[in-house]
Amino acid sequence: TKVVIRNLPPGMTDDTFKTVLESLAGGRYTWLSYFPGKVSLKRVVFSRAYVNFLTAEDVYDFKQRFDGHVFIGQKGHQYRCSVEYAPLQK
Secondary structure, three states: OEEEEEEEEOOOOOHHHHHHHHHHHOOOOEEEEOOEEEEEEOOOEOOOEEEEEOOOOHHHHHHHHOOOEEEHHHHHOOEEEEEEEEOOOO
16 A cells, blocks of 8 residues: 655655654564655655555554654754655556
8 A cells, every 4th residue: 555755854864764664663664665855946845655554454553653754854844744645646
């Protein structure tokens, strides 16, 4: 069951996200794909990640614990992430 985690801080690294994910869902997912964001003068592109969990129960537990979590970025900005089912489940 694949979810997308949106609105992650644009400066968050792949390693940082993996550390957070392992602490909350270690061993309960089969793969992840992380896309770093970026900050430009025109707009902020948030980081996002796709994670495939083993069961729907694992998704529910992860969403309960992680949806709405607030990250503090490098410059003190707050980023409230969201966890949703991914549009494409393949």
